[in-house]
Amino acid sequence: MHAYYSDRFVLPLPEGHRFPMAKYRMLRERIAAELPQVTLSEPQAASDGVLALAHSPQYVQQVATNTLPPLVQRAIGFPWSEQMVERSRRSVGATIDAARAAFTDGLACNLAGGTHHAFAEKGGGFCVFNDAAVAARLMQAEAHRSGRRHLQVAIIDLDVHQGDGTASILAGDESIFTLSLHGEKNYPAHKQLSDLDVPLPDGTDDAAYLHALDAALAELDARCQPGFAIYLAGADPHEGDRLGRLKLTVDGLAARDERVFRWLHERRIPAAVAMAGGYNQHIETTVQIHFNTVAAAASWSTRWRARAAA
Structure with missing residues (x-):
């Protein structure tokens, strides 16, 4: 299985900043040491034209040239830097590369990504930048150019926060189905309308979460027959996450991944997997959750290739 990383582009953040930048390097190092079946590669950087599939050209230029309005820069949560711009382009590129690889391997991973709070402007x-929205539309364009049938895409967002940017960008686009399973009272305060939103109360545990996920996947089944999917496997529903309000265990999150991967495999839907959020009090726990996702994806990818070869 292929996995793409962009942790060489480290943002210069102020001391004490709550974003866990080190988790990406730590995750890549664990995969390199423990999952020899995973091929690690640096992704391409998404071009202005590719980003324009989901973002306004004006916004893309403002990001590139450090001319964002101060309130917009503050909302992003990072100070502007060349590393911020390059890392953001590479993170989108990693989901694009994972999406392309998934059509052969069944599953492929972006070791970052899941940047679902980015809107068009x-x-x-x-x-x-919104990697899932950009990659979904690019895969559709490439499918069209290759003469394949119209490609329906599902975005399965299981980060603890609602994918408000994704829902906004793709509102009214019947070719891309957006599913968000998230904490009802968590960020963002103002939710957007996904095709299927499943808001969960504070303190939701493993059993209640998995029951809600099963119901959501069943409804997705009834409403959409995708030929491709993007899965945002956030680590932040964990009970120890500083920015989450749910109570899933490490085992519960592993069971979540297994349900999604089995659902995809049974329907022969290739998928790109992005790690999305994770802000645990102990960064090693966040890395373990992400590592478990990649390990499970690699196992299901092996089954995909075996079935294709049979």
Whole structure:
């Protein structure tokens, strides 16, 4: 299985900043040491033209040239830097590369990504560009150019925060189905309308979460027959997450991933997987949750290739 990383582009953040930048390097190092079946690569940087599939050209230029309005820059949560711009482009590129690889391997991973709070004309919540929205539309364009049938896409967002930017960008686009399972009272305060929103109360545990996920996947099944999916596997529903309000265990999150990967495999839907959020009090726990996601994806990718070869 292929996995793409962009942790070489480290943002110069102020001391004490709450964004866990080190988790990306730590995750890549664990995968390199423990998952030899995963091929690690640096992604391409998304071009202005590719980003314009989901973002206004004016916003893309403002990001590139450090001319964002101060309130928009503050909402992103990072100070502007060249590293911020390059990392944001590479994070989108990693989901694009994972999406392309998934059509062969069944699953592929972006070791970052899941930047679902980025809107067409602004960023927010540590998100500059929306990798899922860009990659979904690019995969559709590439499918069309290759003469394949119209490609329906599902975005399965299981970060603890609602994918408000994704829902906004893709509102009214019947070719891309947006599902968000999230904390009802968590950020963002003002939610957007996904095709299917499943708001969960504070303190939701493993059993209640998995029951809600099963129901959501069943409804997705009834309303959409995707030929491709993007899965945002946030680590922040964990009970120890500083920015989450749910109570899932590490085992519960692993069961979540297994449900999603099994659902995709049974329907022969290739998927790109992004790690999305994770702000645990102990960064090692966040890395473990992300590592478990990648390990499970690699296992299901092996099954995909075996079935294709049979």
